Amino acid sequence: MKLQAGYDQTFQYVRQNAHGLTYEVGFHIYQRNDGTFIFGYEVVQEATDCRFGNGASRLDFEGTREEAEAHVRALLEKMIDNLTDEGEERVTRTGERAGYRIVEWNDGTDGAIEDLVLCYPELVLGRYVAIASCDSGPYAPTDEEFTAGWSKIGALAVSPLVKVISQLPMPGFDEWYVYDRLLKLEPHANFVNRLGFSPLNVDDTYTEEFWRQVIKLEPLHVLGSGTPGLFLVTRDKTLFEAAARNVTP
Incomplete structure (x- = not known):
């Protein structure tokens, strides 16, 4: 399973658990005229046939665009680490x-x-x-x-x-x-x-x-x-x- 949304920022992240699966991540950030940041993201995992994303959301962050991108990347890595283990129930x-x-x-x-x-x-x-x-x-x-x-x-x-x-x-x-x-x-x-x-x-x-x-x-x-x-x-x-x-x- 591949990324489909075409976001300009992409990276791979290996989940920090016993399975150690690799996730493909794409995201994009833009800044409104009022200074607030909006971001979208997509995460896919080929082995488990998993894809999820949420379109555009407001980011609670103040700083430069580069700092906002680093902040979103850290949020996405944390979200992946907090996922339910593959094959487990909800x-x-x-x-x-x-x-x-x-x-x-x-x-x-x-x-x-x-x-x-x-x-x-x-x-x-x-x-x-x-x-x-x-x-x-x-x-x-x-x-x-x-x-x-x-x-x-x-x-x-x-x-x-x-x-x-x-x-x-x-x-x-x-x-x-x-x-x-x-x-x-x-x-x-x-x-x-x-x-x-x-x-x-x-x-x-x-x-x-x-x-x-x-x-x-x-x-x-x-x-x-x-x-x-x-x-x-x-x-x-x-x-x-x-x-x-x-x-x-």
């Missing part, structure tokens, strides 16, 4: 914070929110879903969806009461905030597009920002899929316990 982690329970699944590839919703449709049925990220960006409802009750608050797309799961888009790199009722909503920041984001991270700026937003907005659940995993943050103890027992949603 790793499940749990935790609690601010009255919420957290389940996170990580198999080293991009998570799929569809897997979680198909296992536990009660997460969204009869509720409203505010989409902070859809395929790494904002979701744009169609004219038909607006007629059916979808709305927009800034970049945030808000569903009508969910009656069937097929109402919801699930292309990947999704982040949903689920509510029992719609009060006065406001735009939501998204976090799943940041490489290695996890609601269980410690001493991490973006994780702290995520929790400040959750505490302020008080959703019933937050569902997220990014690289490299899938997570559920919920105030529902029963759903948490069911999800935590299921290692492969």
Whole structure:
């Protein structure tokens, strides 16, 4: 399996574990007029037929372009080292914070929110879903969806009461905030597009920002899929316990 995205920066990295597999990595960085860096990446591993990437994401970094490139390379190497060992089952982690329970699944590839919703449709049925990220960006409802009750608050797309799961888009790199009722909503920041984001991270700026937003907005659940995993943050103890027992949603 070869790199396909055509990124201008490429390198090989040998994973620092017993398997010692070699990964091919490509990435690109560009700098916006406001000074922020945007990067995209692709990682492939021929022996395990593995390919994953996340398109464009904002980089939390201040410095020169050369320093940013070195920073991204170090992030990608760390991400590869933290992948689930080849052939192992998905790793499940749990935790609690601010009255919420957290389940996170990580198999080293991009998570799929569809897997979680198909296992536990009660997460969204009869509720409203505010989409902070859809395929790494904002979701744009169609004219038909607006007629059916979808709305927009800034970049945030808000569903009508969910009656069937097929109402919801699930292309990947999704982040949903689920509510029992719609009060006065406001735009939501998204976090799943940041490489290695996890609601269980410690001493991490973006994780702290995520929790400040959750505490302020008080959703019933937050569902997220990014690289490299899938997570559920919920105030529902029963759903948490069911999800935590299921290692492969």
